[in-house]
Amino acid sequence: MDETNIFENILNSKKIFRNRDVLRHSYTPDYLPHRKSQIEALASILVSALKGETPSNVLIYGKTGTGKTATVRFVGKELEKYSIRKNARCYMHYLNCEIIDTQYRVLATLAKVLGRNVPMTGWPTDQVYEEVRMAIDEREQTIIIVLDEIDKLVKKGDDVLYSLSRINSDLQRAKVSLIGITNDLKFKNFLDPRVISSLSEEEIIFPPYNAEQLQDILAQRAELAFYENVLDDEVIPYCAALAAQEHGDARKALDLLRVSGEIAERDGDDTVTREHVRKAVKKIECDHVVEVVRTLPTQNKILLYGMILLSSIGRKKFTTGEVYTVYKSLCKRIGIDVLTQRRISDLISELDMLGILNSIVISKGRYGRTREIRLDIPVEPVKEAILEDYRLQLLSKSENIIKSTTLDLFGTGSVF
DNA sequence: CCTCCACCGGAAAGCCGGGTCA
DNA sequence: TGACCCGGCTTTCCGGTGGAGG
Numbered sequence: 001m002d003e004t005n006i007f008e009n010i011l012n013s014k015k016i017f018r019n020r021d022v023l024r025h026s027y028t029p030d031y032l033p034h035r036k037s038q039i040e041a042l043a044s045i046l047v048s049a050l051k052g053e054t055p056s057n058v059l060i061y062g063k064t065g066t067g068k069t070a071t072v073r074f075v076g077k078e079l080e081k082y083s084i085r086k087n088a089r090c091y092m093h094y095l096n097c098e099i100i101d102t103q104y105r106v107l108a109t110l111a112k113v114l115g116r117n118v119p120m121t122g123w124p125t126d127q128v129y130e131e132v133r134m135a136i137d138e139r140e141q142t143i144i145i146v147l148d149e150i151d152k153l154v155k156k157g158d159d160v161l162y163s164l165s166r167i168n169s170d171l172q173r174a175k176v177s178l179i180g181i182t183n184d185l186k187f188k189n190f191l192d193p194r195v196i197s198s199l200s201e202e203e204i205i206f207p208p209y210n211a212e213q214l215q216d217i218l219a220q221r222a223e224l225a226f227y228e229n230v231l232d233d234e235v236i237p238y239c240a241a242l243a244a245q246e247h248g249d250a251r252k253a254l255d256l257l258r259v260s261g262e263i264a265e266r267d268g269d270d271t272v273t274r275e276h277v278r279k280a281v282k283k284i285e286c287d288h289v290v291e292v293v294r295t296l297p298t299q300n301k302i303l304l305y306g307m308i309l310l311s312s313i314g315r316k317k318f319t320t321g322e323v324y325t326v327y328k329s330l331c332k333r334i335g336i337d338v339l340t341q342r343r344i345s346d347l348i349s350e351l352d353m354l355g356i357l358n359s360i361v362i363s364k365g366r367y368g369r370t371r372e373i374r375l376d377i378p379v380e381p382v383k384e385a386i387l388e389d390y391r392l393q394l395l396s397k398s399e400n401i402i403k404s405t406t407l408d409l410f411g412t413g414s415v416f
Numbered sequence: 417c418c419t420c421c422a423c424c425g426g427a428a429a430g431c432c433g434g435g436t437c438a
Numbered sequence: 439t440g441a442c443c444c445g446g447c448t449t450t451c452c453g454g455t456g457g458a459g460g
């Protein structure tokens with residue numbers, strides 16, 4: 001009895017995930033909780049395809065993580081399955097306009113999906129369009145083209161949408177309908193009115209999930225993703241509650257659950273607890289901040305580096321003037337133009353907006369009025385991210401000298 | 417109650433790279 | 439091709455200000 005327990009323990013301690021991929025965004029589940037009405041709405045529009053009619057074009061709205069893409073893919077799969085049985089020849093082709101982000105590439109990708117060989121660059125756009133049109137019209141069929149993140153495409157001109165939305169009048173045998181997906185409610189403003197009216201013959205709206213609905217979603221996925229009894233009872237409600245606070249984003253909730261599991265696995269624990277979720281929140285936050293810092297313009301990086309220096313010599317909070325002095329000496333050292341204090345003041349506000357630091361305007365009476373700045377970041381990872389910038393390599397090389405000059409300048413100032 | 421610090425933050429103009437149009 | 443425009447970034451200029459110290 002005891003011996004089996006030993007083995008069982010070792011086995012169990014390594015096994016948290018049955019299938020981690022279930023928790024990734026790319027996974028399309030077989031069942032979508034709390035999206036019944038949207039699924040039915042979409043299905044009732046697309047059903048015309050099975051009757052040999054042209055389905056209306058659809059525009060789908062909803063914030064990130066509300067299940068838009070999953071729902072469309074799900075309905076599409078069902079449609080294709082059923083059409084095979086009915087011999088109806090319906091197909092759905094999915095394009096993500098964030099990746100395929102120009103007019104030409106949309107058409108070229110379509111042509112490729114339809115089995116035509118079109119170079120990814122070079123041809124005139126109308127010729128590619130013609131190729132697509134011919135490929136579609138080769139036989140009787142209904143093609144549903146899904147344009148995800150359609151707003152990204154619209155910002156680069158709506159010619160493709162215009163021609164695709166009127167393609168039906170150029171077709172003899174086949175039929176085409178479009179589904180546009182967007183999370184930008186105002187995106188219609190950029191659109192040609194003619195395109196709007198044909199594109200949004202039907203509209204479906206995806207509201208955010210609330211905490212209970214998120215729980216159902218998580219529970220359903222967790223069952224596939226984790227081994228039995230790995231999750232503490234409170235983990236799912238906790239993840240759901242956290243994600244519900246932020247616009248009910250299912251994607252966030254799933255990330256949270258996955259990262260929690262990964263942390264538990266890495267720590268060698270055999271159950272996932274509330275504590276792991278808490279760590280996961282931290283980790284996701286940290287990754288996010290690091291990503292933001294990495295993509296910051298060089299000037300902001302130097303500024304931020306200056307503030308990190310200040311905090312590394314024991315200063316918890318500092319004023320605009322102090323930060324500016326450090327920033328100036330850093331710029332001179334690495335031979336980069338020095339911005340004015342006015343400008344730096346704005347950059348500080350920007351960093352504040354990004355949540356990298358907290359700043360409040362305070363008055364020190366006789367000693368003036370200034371912003372009191374304190375950093376709000378995991379220092380080490382951020383520092384690494386800053387030093388990745390090749391223009392700032394010099395900073396890491398002369399780190400000690402810089403640090404001691406900074407210490408000379410401000411080390412004597414009030415420490416608390 | 418007044419002063420005056422050390423900066424805030426609005427306004428406007430300059431600069432620059434990219435895009436458009438004849 | 440050059441003239442022109444646009445939008446984002448930056449500088450210049452400057453009036454404004456909360457409150458400790460007098």
